[in-house]
Amino acid sequence: MDTSRTILIRENSTHEVVLAIDERTALANERLKAEFYKVDTKIHRFPRSLQGIGGDNDRYIVPSVVAIGPYHHGSPHLQKMEEVKLAAAYHLCRHSGRSSSSMEVYEKILSVVDDARGSYDVKDPSVFGLSNHEFAAMMFLDGCFLLQYMIGGGDVPVLQNWMTPSIERDIFLLENQIPWLVLEVLIEFMPVDVLRFVRGVQEKFHPGKAKEKKVRPLPDDDDRGVGGRGDYKPPHLLGLLWYILQIHSMPERVQNYSYRPRPLKSSNAVELAEIGIRLAPSTKPWFWDMSFRRGRLFAVSLSPVLLNDTTACWLVNLAALEEANTSAGSGATGEYYDKYVVSSYLFMLAMLMDREEEVQQMRSKYILYSTLSNKQALSFFKDLADHLRFGDPYLFTLIEIWSYRRQLLITIYRFIYKNYRAIAAVLSIAGVLCSILNALYSLKKPYKT
Numbered sequence: 001m002d003t004s005r006t007i008l009i010r011e012n013s014t015h016e017v018v019l020a021i022d023e024r025t026a027l028a029n030e031r032l033k034a035e036f037y038k039v040d041t042k043i044h045r046f047p048r049s050l051q052g053i054g055g056d057n058d059r060y061i062v063p064s065v066v067a068i069g070p071y072h073h074g075s076p077h078l079q080k081m082e083e084v085k086l087a088a089a090y091h092l093c094r095h096s097g098r099s100s101s102s103m104e105v106y107e108k109i110l111s112v113v114d115d116a117r118g119s120y121d122v123k124d125p126s127v128f129g130l131s132n133h134e135f136a137a138m139m140f141l142d143g144c145f146l147l148q149y150m151i152g153g154g155d156v157p158v159l160q161n162w163m164t165p166s167i168e169r170d171i172f173l174l175e176n177q178i179p180w181l182v183l184e185v186l187i188e189f190m191p192v193d194v195l196r197f198v199r200g201v202q203e204k205f206h207p208g209k210a211k212e213k214k215v216r217p218l219p220d221d222d223d224r225g226v227g228g229r230g231d232y233k234p235p236h237l238l239g240l241l242w243y244i245l246q247i248h249s250m251p252e253r254v255q256n257y258s259y260r261p262r263p264l265k266s267s268n269a270v271e272l273a274e275i276g277i278r279l280a281p282s283t284k285p286w287f288w289d290m291s292f293r294r295g296r297l298f299a300v301s302l303s304p305v306l307l308n309d310t311t312a313c314w315l316v317n318l319a320a321l322e323e324a325n326t327s328a329g330s331g332a333t334g335e336y337y338d339k340y341v342v343s344s345y346l347f348m349l350a351m352l353m354d355r356e357e358e359v360q361q362m363r364s365k366y367i368l369y370s371t372l373s374n375k376q377a378l379s380f381f382k383d384l385a386d387h388l389r390f391g392d393p394y395l396f397t398l399i400e401i402w403s404y405r406r407q408l409l410i411t412i413y414r415f416i417y418k419n420y421r422a423i424a425a426v427l428s429i430a431g432v433l434c435s436i437l438n439a440l441y442s443l444k445k446p447y448k449t
Contacts, residue, residue, distance in 0.1 A: 041235045043069060043119050043177045044324035046317075053316055053387050060316040063170040068142045070126040070135070071175040082141075084162045089144035091159060092190050108185050109143070110136040119179040119235070142178050143186045146171060146237070150197040169310045172201065174317045174324065177236035198240050205245070205287060205311055206304050206369075242318055245287040246341050279352070279365045288345040290397045300397065302348065307370040307377055318342040319388055326389075340391030348397060350385035353378055 046054065046061045054061040066081040067073045093102045109116075113136045120127045130138070149163055149171070170176055183194060234240035282289040282301040289303040305311070319342050326339060349368070353359050359378050362368040370377050 041119065042121075042324075043071075043179065043236055044174060044321075045071065045121065045124070046174050046320050047323045050316075050320050050323055050387050053319075053384055060313045061173065061175060063173055063176045065164065065166045066145070066170050066176075068146065068171055068176045069178045070120060070130065070138060071124070073126060073138060081145075081162075084159070085141040085145040088148040088159060089141050092144045092148055092186070095190070105144075105186065105189050106136065106140045108188070109140045109182060112181055112185060113139070116179045116182055119181075139178055139182045140186075143182045146178070146183065147186055147190060147192045147194075150192050150194060165310070168201070169313055172238050172241060172314050172317060174238060174320045177238055180234050180236055180240075183237075194237075194240070195244075198237065198244055201241055201314075202244050202287070205306055205314075238317060238321055241314070242321055242342070245318075246289075279362065279367060281366045288341050288393070290345060290348050290393055291400075300352075302367050303345070304367050304369065305345075305349075307368060307372055307380070309371075312372075312380055315342065315346060316384070319346060319384070323389065340389055341393060343388040344390045344393040344395075346381065346384050347388055347390040348393075350381040353381060 062075075063072055063078060065078070066084075067075060067078040072078060089102060089105075093105050110132070113132045116139055117127065117132075117135055122128060127135075148159055149167055152160060152163055187194070234243055277300060280301050282291070282303045284291075284301075284303065287303050287305075289301065291301045307315075322340050322343050349362070353362060356374040356378055359368065359374040363370070363374075368377065372380065
């Protein structure tokens with residue numbers, strides 16, 4: 001046996017294996033980098049880490065009436081709406097300002113199909129199994145349906161009959177989105193004020209207060225409601241709702257705040273009241289506000305929120321969006337503010353409520369409005385807190401509370417240190433008086449023989 005030849009073969013094989021490993025690791029690195037920089041523009045599946053807050057039978061994850069996008073396309077219980085989508089597309093194209101045919105609009109969607117497909121997990125079976133034509137047709141029909149829903153079916157009675165409130169719940173599910181790019185293409189044919197529609201959804205989190213808010217317009221908005229902050233474009237409708245609810249109205253100093261870690265201790269509403277901190281509804285013009293107010297009366301200020309079955313579903317999905325985008329380095333949930341804004345707000349509410357009595361206190365302070373019972377509301381927030389991650393807004397508020405608590409202890413200590421002689425004298429006098437009163441009381445007792 002030629003040992004030198006055997007060694008050479010082994011060396012060549014090892015070299016080939018090393019080259020193969022180098023190539024695979026380099027490709028994997030490039031793929032992960034590409035995903036990293038696009039993660040906040042993706043349409044994600046509901047994060048596995050939050051599956052526990054998906055509700056009974058995943059009702060906060062799975063649409064109940066209509067499928068938008070590929071993830072739930074083909075589900076048997078959603079098939080009835082597929083026919084309605086066809087009618088919506090027919091009327092949208094027929095009544096568009098450009099009198100376009102359905103084929104013309106479809107071909108425009110087909111021209112951007114690669115970018116639209118790239119917004120999803122291309123390895124997901126619901127995406128991988130569709131041809132470009134099938135995928136474009138789905139985007140076309142779903143997009144037309146969304147725009148028709150935003151205008152309430154327009155002046156078409158047949159469509160108006162199908163535009164139920166349950167649809168509004170479904171179209172803000174994380175797994176039930178289509179790329180913003182698709183809506184932009186369709187709006188070229190039928191102008192719809194998407195921004196106004198989403199602002200209407202925003203108001204449902206705090207009815208009665210939204211009309212009082214002075215919300216500044218988004219820069220570069222046009223008459224179709226498309227636009228954003230600078231070059232910002234939302235990834236989808238849920239992303240636009242997230243943005244409008246808080247970033248859209250925040251001053252720069254709030255958006256750019258970052259915290260420095262310190263020792264922290266959480267407190268519920270009763271414990272805060274015991275140290276002189278009250279709860280108060282926020283009057284700030286953005287949602288999810290939480291802050292510590294100083295002055296004659298110290299208070300934790302929180303944005304009021306309406307909690308019902310629909311808004312609870314949206315809250316879960318907004319928190320899921322933040323979790324799904326956790327590795328984003330920039331964009332909608334990274335560049336403009338802390339990524340866990342909604343999660344921080346929900347975490348703060350959960351911290352303040354340990355018992356049903358504290359839920360009632362939140363109601364009495366006009367912070368929580370809810371159609372749920374106190375027990376149901378408490379269970380909702382506590383279950384969320386077990387799974388969510390919090391961010392800078394929550395930590396900043398805790399730091400302020402901790403600083404107040406520390407300052408209070410210092411003030412008490414300083415007072416005792418400076419006045420300990422007087423305090424000791426007062427306590428001595430009080431002790432003498434107690435002894436005298438006790439003696440007098442004993443003298444007044446009838447003598448028993």
